[in-house]
Amino acid sequence: AQRVTQPEKLLSVFKGAPVELKCNYSYSGSPELFWYVQYSRQRLQLLLRHISRESIKGFTADLNKGETSFHLKKPFAQEEDSAMYYCALSGDPLQTSGSRLTFGEGTQLTVNP
């Protein structure tokens, strides 16, 4: 079974401060990990994915297989980063687990001025 855990339901930081949203997963194979974001009154959308190894809006995430984590980081938070963030996992594309995403519980990030 695959599982994604986001231990913080709420996270509040000040503008300009570093921010880290935690994500831990359990999966027996090699997972693909994603971060999705939902800004107020907007649709849920992909922020970044592990396989792309890219930085989007200043955010990065590193897959740590030893710690089974995929934490999302940004060195200097901005007010427009305030949103709900979801970590998600997809499994082996040749198996059922690769047909779908498993989402974490979400972290509501608030960046204060």
Added chain:
Amino acid sequence: NAGVTQTPKFQVLKTGQSMTLQCAQDMNHNSMYWYRQDPGMGLRLIYYSASEGTTDKGEVPNGYNVSRLNKREFSLRLESAAPSQTSVYFCASSLRGGLHEQYFGPGTRLTVT
């Protein structure tokens, strides 16, 4: 190009009533999904359709049925609504399976009294 559309946007039902949530995508995607979003529980997969002609249960299928009407459309039916089904429902689609970016609809806010 509308992406993923859902109807209705809002709905109030009485316990025991039935209804169908409609979802359509115009991106020629193979895979479609239905999620429910509840505070503190994140996004949970109800049913999905990996490709036209197939449907599979997700994490929380009880009380729901789905129909993949054609490649574009994927509907979710509540046969006998219960207050526990009060939630926000999201439809999503992806090119193929969990490895590809999922595109989400705007959501349907359902209240069952």
